[in-house]
Amino acid sequence: MTGNMEVPAGRMRSTVLGLSRKQWRWLGLLGLVTVAVGLPFVMEGYRTFQFTLTLAYAIAVLGLNILTGYNGQISLGHGAFYAVGAYTSAILMNLWGVPYWATVPVAGAISLAAGFLFGMPALRLQGLYLALATFALAVATPQLLKLHALEQWTGGSQGIVIIKPDAPFGLPLTQDQWLYFFTLAITVVMFVVARNLLRGRTGRALLAIRDHELAAQVMGINTALYKSGAFGVSAMFTGVAGALGAIAVQFVAPDSFNFFLSIAFLVAMIVGGLATISGAIFGALFIVFVPNLAGNISQAAPWAIYGVFVILFMYLMPYGLLGLLRRLVTRFRTVASGAD
């Protein structure tokens, strides 16, 4: 909606198949909404559950992208913030009977604080050193969750079982469908927030810091504030995702938040496309569905097959799925407008 920048002047008025670029965009959005809303009515409950999980992961991947893609700070530990969100939600519901929808903003707030606090000391760490520090966070998470001292809240290794919410106001939806729409609504909100944040002044500041920190500083950007702020916001997104994931899965346990989860987010971010917003959705689809596909191909070595998929994606689409789509659209447009 802020179409006043980024678009090269020469292409502004070009039309494809009689529709302007803006009209195409609206058409695409309409199609997307139709698919997103229609999905749970044509899918079985279990598929709906998978897509709910995909949406939650997409928010987490978007969060990671704010930090790594836009701000250039590498995090191998976002599974930890996902766990913070998930546990916040589970503990609130389990111990204090807080309704599930009210736990999501709390999970976001606590993760924001956790991310901001972790981001401040992380300011001193650059590149690979930061990667290592966040790696340590990811590895420590399952063990911290099992700590004896925290057991009365976390349930130790046994975890916490959550009761699945019913659709409110007597809506004729199954639990799965309702959870899907609940998650979808929050996903849309989070994506709009991210878009407004990244397409404006803040986004430009983050990009400037990523591309040349010293130059950004010279231009008057408070790099320390923006960097730890990026950490906080990124963790908030991931924490909200964790809460939604926990509500969908109905169970949290330390074994769910191992180091592998953090790596999965990283894979999703890169496969979807670094520093893109909608790429997060493609990335999330990848980490939910490709492991199953790999398992179908070979039961003996599913992760080897998964690895092959990742390598193929990196090789064939170095700018992620969204990068590929964009290139195709550009090419199509060039060809089409050439024919006009």
Next chain:
Amino acid sequence: MTFRPFAILAFALTGLGLLTNPAVAKKYGPGVSDHEIKIGQTMPYSGPASAYGVIGKAEAAYFKMINDEGGVNGRTINLISLDDGYSPPKTVEQTRKLVEQDRVLFVYGGLGTPTNTAVHRYFNAKHVPQLFVATGASKWGQPKKFPWTMGWQPNYHTEGRIYGEYIRQHIPDAKIGILYQNDDYGKDYVNGLKEGLGDMAKRMIVAEVTYEVTDPTVDSQIISLKGSGANVFFNVTTPKFAAQAIRKAYDIDWHPTQFLNNVSASIGSVLKPAGLDKAKGVITANYLKDPTDKRWKDDKGYQKWEAWREKYMPKSDPSDINIVYGYSSAQTLIHVLKAAGDDLTRANIMKQAAGLHDLHLDMLLPGVTVDTGPDDYYPIEKEQLYQFDGENWVPLGKMETD
């Protein structure tokens, strides 16, 4: 979608059967036809517990044999075994796929405590049997609260209590040091031991240390146990750590009376790597025949098992106790399916599973049987204590029951 016609057909046939002759009525739940019974399973074929994946392979191989012999009442067993990587969210996803998309009659032999916990409520809300879960936690036998879930093996709590009672009776001056895995499994054992020790527990237990599945070794834990002055070592660890613990204790010249949990009682995969001489004197409790034990060479059950293994799992490790586990568990299931006859509904499967009496299996120790009832969802409850003589497990005393 491909399923609907079959379901309708099944319904129609059921109706027809009821009309024509109620005595031979066939009643089918989801996933059942005249030719097939479809069942599901989640297994850690990848991830930290992948060593147990062989249980799923053994079960599939057992059903292959049953199918080659004509199946159960003319129906072949179609086991859909999916990888969950020992990750609870993945278990939820795969379980829901099995129940809602593949439409299996029930889920059988799912492995792992956290993984099964994640779907415990789901099965009971959906009224789908979660049968013979492959975990020894004590929470799987609550027919009142969770009527659709049943365990199989003796639970860890019971086994811990057997050790506790033995120590109380035979080692009055025991100073016990415990090493256990920091999760449900470890704690179940320790609680069982304390129950068996009774009022002696406080005085006898001098040290409790834990480890995490992700730890590289348990060396430092063994050193601190030695330092506590314990003369009895209760070793509640999974195979890799069990071997490390036995070897480390010997190497630092600590020679307590050792109790090793059944989870790691394999000669081939634990005692051999630890060093057979170093493991001499270790005590364990068991309910399965150890395939490396030469005593069973002429045993009929063992010979049947070995013949099956050679034909259906020729490349497997003959000393792997997990293969015996899978074989025996699958054999139990076949008994249930045979007993269910043509009434293959979910309710009848649970009813038959809760109606096993004095069932002998090829690879259960003599005297150990499978017994269940409407109020007893713990199929195997007897164990025999054994001591390792440097070569074999030698029976110690009489059969212990719960």
